[in-house]
Amino acid sequence: MPPSAVPKRRKIVVLGSRSVGKSSLVVQFIENHFVDAYYPTIESIFQKTLKYNGVEFECEIIDTAGQDEFSIFNSKHAIGIHGYVLVYSVASRNSFNMVQTVYDKIIDFCGTQDVPCVIVGSKTDLQSSSPVPSRQVEPSEGERLAQQNHAAWVETSAKNNTNVDQVFELCLAEIEKRSERNLLVPPSSTTAATKDKGYSCCIM
Numbered sequence: 001m002p003p004s005a006v007p008k009r010r011k012i013v014v015l016g017s018r019s020v021g022k023s024s025l026v027v028q029f030i031e032n033h034f035v036d037a038y039y040p041t042i043e044s045i046f047q048k049t050l051k052y053n054g055v056e057f058e059c060e061i062i063d064t065a066g067q068d069e070f071s072i073f074n075s076k077h078a079i080g081i082h083g084y085v086l087v088y089s090v091a092s093r094n095s096f097n098m099v100q101t102v103y104d105k106i107i108d109f110c111g112t113q114d115v116p117c118v119i120v121g122s123k124t125d126l127q128s129s130s131p132v133p134s135r136q137v138e139p140s141e142g143e144r145l146a147q148q149n150h151a152a153w154v155e156t157s158a159k160n161n162t163n164v165d166q167v168f169e170l171c172l173a174e175i176e177k178r179s180e181r182n183l184l185v186p187p188s189s190t191t192a193a194t195k196d197k198g199y200s201c202c203i204m
């Protein structure tokens with residue numbers, strides 16, 4: 001099979017505090033419906049083929065059990081993972097603070113400066129609907145957090161199906177951006193084996 005015919009596989013993991021809407025986001029993306037009830041997740045794996053820049057990617061999306069500051073980082077959520085979706089609820093300041101905690105754990109585990117990541121502010125439909133909790137985190141704060149961590153950022157509502165597809169498109173874009181950057185590593189910073197060819201490694 002020629003290399004161009006080999007399907008490109010990408011693994012994306014969805015992390016964040018409990019009850020921020022991780023499962024609802026993934027289920028809306030994969031199955032196009034909203035689940036109103038709350039069923040805490042243990043772990044669910046979904047598959048979907050996505051097109052990015054005219055190329056098809058077979059994506060595996062891993063929906064995880066919610067984390068807190070005491071959760072021990074699970075190596076399963078870093079080894080073989082290409083991209084991260086870190087979710088907070090715009091109606092929960094605590095869940096917003098957890099994003100940096102989780103991001104730092106990933107960086108620490110991977111031993112890199114940054115990873116392909118989309119930070120997602122969920123439940124934007126709650127902002128004006130009293131008496132349910134309303135917005136505690138402003139868009140500007142989400143944007144700033146993303147900039148500080150070289151991540152993409154978007155606000156969503158799984159309930160209203162707002163920006164749900166965009167989350168996973170942005171994640172693929174972050175993954176591919178970095179793999180293209182790897183291909184463009186200048187020869188001076190590559191090993192002798194790759195110097196002559198002027199390329200480094202790439203994600204297949």
Ligand SMILES: Nc1nc2c(ncn2[C@@H]2O[C@H](COP(=O)(O)OP(=O)(O)OP(=O)(O)O)[C@@H](O)[C@H]2O)c(=O)[nH]1
Nearest residue numbers: 019020021022023024036038041066123157158159
């Ligand atoms: N209003 C509103 N509620 C939402 C939205 N997304 C999720 N919810 C609700 O929030 C609750 C938790 O949603 P889940 O998707 O189960 O959250 P989770 O992050 O997967 O939770 P864990 O499995 O415990 O980590 C459920 O009652 C959902 O119906 C949203 O966009 N808007």
